Amino acid sequence: MAKKPIELGEAELAVMRALWEGGPQTVRDVMxxxxxxxRAVAYTTVLTFLSRLEQKGVVASNKRDTAYVYRAKISRQSVTVSRIRTLVDQLYDGAATPVLLHLIENERFTPDEIAQLRKLIDDLDARESG
Amino acid sequence: MAKKPIELGEAELAVMRALWEGGPQTVRDVMxxxxxxxRAVAYTTVLTFLSRLEQKGVVASNKRDTAYVYRAKISRQSVTVSRIRTLVDQLYDGAATPVLLHLIENERFTPDEIAQLRKLIDDLDARESG
DNA sequence: CCCCGGCTACTACGGTTGTCGTAGCACAAG
DNA sequence: CTTGTGCTACGACAACCGTAGTAGCCGGGG
Incomplete structure (x- = not known):
């Protein structure tokens, strides 16, 4: 049961981020x-997105007082992993290394991040050879 | 002049890959x-994609004999970088580290790749502190 | 000379995404 | 009770993506 890829557009993602970062909220809160x-979107646009996202099963809602409160059903992590997977598959048939190299070469990292990265690699290495 | 992001759908990407991997080709070759x-697509479907891609400025064509020969105008690298950038921006406001960590944790790497990776980190480190 | 096979041009069409408008309901304020 | 102020439901629409059919041109084989 390979989990089906979660496909979200840019604006949909912006809505998900609002939920991830602010917790369960009403339409107005998200807006x-x-x-x-x-992002200057109309109230009904946000409503449309939340409804569609609920259709897709990635958010859930329940009514509190007069208005519905929406919450994310999937994590930012899962979306990240899914997007990476798609990217890697579509561009390199699943070979992650080229993507990884591009990422490292083209983005900026602080010394702290580099240290963290190195540690992660050591762990990987240990796991691999251990 | 920030280069505008190159947005390509999955099927368009498949066509680009045919050009990247096989060099300049006719519609039939790509098909x-x-x-x-x-990927069981009709001849005219491929033609449509190549035309649209040419409209977008990412492929070019010139007639040889009876048929047109198409070639990629952008590299797989540039598309990779662009996609990564979009992903990082849309999910983490440009912070690449979370994406990097997810990539390392969720994809498989061979010892060779890990070594290569480590070397790259060392370079990064040297560049950073040098 | 006429048809066949390959090639391009044009058109089409359903699905998804981004974006709203309008209508109608329900509750609080006057 | 009447009105305004939210809130939801539903419909709409253009752009883009994946996919393909049809028409028409052109050169080679009979």
Whole structure:
């Protein structure tokens, strides 16, 4: 049972982020959050997204008082992993290394992050050879 | 002049891969290549994709004999980098580290690849502190 | 000379994504 | 009771993506 890939568009992702970062919220809350992030969408647009996301099974809602409160049913991690997998599959037939190398070469990292990275590699190495 | 992100769908990407892997080709060549890869698309479908990709400026064509020969104008590397960038931006506001960590934790690497990776980190480190 | 096979051009169409508008319901304020 | 203020439901629409059919051109074989 390979979990089916979670396909979300950019705007849908922005809505998911609002839920991830702010916890369960109403439509209006999400909208405000999007506005704060510079995304000027109408109230009904947000409602549409939340409904569609619920259809897709990635958010859930329950009514509290007058309005529905929506919450994410999937984690940012799972979406990240899914997106990476898709990228790797579509561009390199599943070979992750080229993507990894590009990532390291083209993005900026702080010394701390580099240290963290090195440690992770050591762990990997140990696991591999241990 | 930040280069605009290259947005390609999955099937478009499959066509690009045919060009990357087989060099300049005719529509028929690309179609055969897709068929070999298990993608049963009609001739005209391939033609449509190549035309659209040319519209987008990512492939070019010139007529040789009776048929047009298409070639990729952008590299697989540039697409990779662009996709990574988009992913990182959309999910973590540009912070690459979480994505990197997920990639390392969830994909498989051979000892050779790990060694290569470690070397790259050392380079990074040297560049950073040097 | 006429048809056949391959090639391009044009059109089409359903699904998804991003974006709203409008209508209608329910509750609080006057 | 009437009105306004949210909130939800439903419909709409353009752009883009995946996919393909049809028409029409052109050169080679009979």
């Amino acid at each position: 405000n959050r999007l506005h704060e992030r510079g | 055969n290549r897709l068929h070999e890869r298990g």
